[in-house]
Amino acid sequence: MSMIRDLRAVVRPSLVSLRKDGATYDATRPATASAVVDCAVYRDGRRIETETPLTPHEAVRLVRRDGGFVWIGLHEPTEAEFSGIASEFGLHPLAVEDAVQAHQRPKLERYDDSLFTVFKTIHYVEHDQLDANSEVVETGEVMCFTGRDFFITVRHGGQGSLRALRHRLQDDPELLSKGPSAVLHAIADHVVDGYIAVADAVQDDIDEVETEVFSPGRKGSPRGSDAGRIYQLKREVLEFKRAVSPLLRPMQLLSERPMRLIDPDIQKYFRDVADHLARVQEQVLGFDELLNSILQANLAQASVAQNEDMRKITSWAAIIAVPTMVCGVYGMNFDHMPELHWRYGYPVIMGITVVICLGIHRTLKRNGWL
Numbered sequence: 001m002s003m004i005r006d007l008r009a010v011v012r013p014s015l016v017s018l019r020k021d022g023a024t025y026d027a028t029r030p031a032t033a034s035a036v037v038d039c040a041v042y043r044d045g046r047r048i049e050t051e052t053p054l055t056p057h058e059a060v061r062l063v064r065r066d067g068g069f070v071w072i073g074l075h076e077p078t079e080a081e082f083s084g085i086a087s088e089f090g091l092h093p094l095a096v097e098d099a100v101q102a103h104q105r106p107k108l109e110r111y112d113d114s115l116f117t118v119f120k121t122i123h124y125v126e127h128d129q130l131d132a133n134s135e136v137v138e139t140g141e142v143m144c145f146t147g148r149d150f151f152i153t154v155r156h157g158g159q160g161s162l163r164a165l166r167h168r169l170q171d172d173p174e175l176l177s178k179g180p181s182a183v184l185h186a187i188a189d190h191v192v193d194g195y196i197a198v199a200d201a202v203q204d205d206i207d208e209v210e211t212e213v214f215s216p217g218r219k220g221s222p223r224g225s226d227a228g229r230i231y232q233l234k235r236e237v238l239e240f241k242r243a244v245s246p247l248l249r250p251m252q253l254l255s256e257r258p259m260r261l262i263d264p265d266i267q268k269y270f271r272d273v274a275d276h277l278a279r280v281q282e283q284v285l286g287f288d289e290l291l292n293s294i295l296q297a298n299l300a301q302a303s304v305a306q307n308e309d310m311r312k313i314t315s316w317a318a319i320i321a322v323p324t325m326v327c328g329v330y331g332m333n334f335d336h337m338p339e340l341h342w343r344y345g346y347p348v349i350m351g352i353t354v355v356i357c358l359g360i361h362r363t364l365k366r367n368g369w370l
Helices: 058-065 079-089 093-101 163-170 180-213 227-255 263-331 345-366
Strands: 036-043 067-074 107-111 114-123 137-146 150-156
Touching: 036 058, 036 163, 058 079, 067 079, 067 180, 079 093, 079 150, 093 114, 093 137, 093 345, 107 227, 114 180, 114 227, 137 180, 137 227, 150 180, 163 180, 180 227, 180 263, 227 263, 263 345
Parallel strands: 067 150
Antiparallel strands: 036 067, 107 114, 114 137, 137 150
């Protein structure tokens, strides 16, 4: 079951920061006054509507009193902003540190009462023409804390907004009634669907470069310019691979190993996510190998072109050597030389020189040097 198919359609919420420098986070403050993007309580798959936005502290009290679970979304929180929420839910200090600092490797860590999952989001950067300085992919991160009655997302980077995903889930109460594990699956599916879209776009870029490299008689492109574009694509594919490959093992664990915090009905859907992720990984590995082959072919073409240039230069040097030698001989200061004072000596010597040069030119051209 796919929750969302378009990673590019993201809306970055506009946040108003009301905190003062040096202020510490207070869980009772309004959600708009901190890094909290949204805070809501869900019961039986439906969002509990309140007159005013809930603070994390109020949401926790509501869940513990009436049941359900709370979903808190944060965007690039500081340590002070996140400390109150971490204390409220008893999050492990190591996981909290990773969530605040970001730049983490995709992973799944299990603690006593929670799961900590790290996803890297990938966004394809549109460009009119691919060159050696084009940025092809842009990365971000989504950290997820999954508990019995809470789900916390910490997002880093300008891409990968979860607002559309939250609305999509709220339109499916039956799925959302499965609890926090349903949200974890939806985010995993959302991220992997984004990988698929980016992989298709990168494939188009690689096909474009491949076509141009192997196009016969291409003109107007400086020699060696393709190598820079290929190398830039390889760097972007490497960044893509760093997001995809480490995530495969966590998805396999979520789909195969029973976990107390994962609903058995939801666990089945992680298999589909793991399968899609494996397919993307194969694509990314194929991209890397294909780009290596294209780069080697491009360098080989450059070497062949250089060899052709050297053969042409050598050929013309051989042709020019004949008149150079004749002129050099007759330029010596001697009185007694063959045919020096003969009336027809000059035209004969010039004719012989031209005939020899034409003979050398014809021979070299027949052998493919010119």
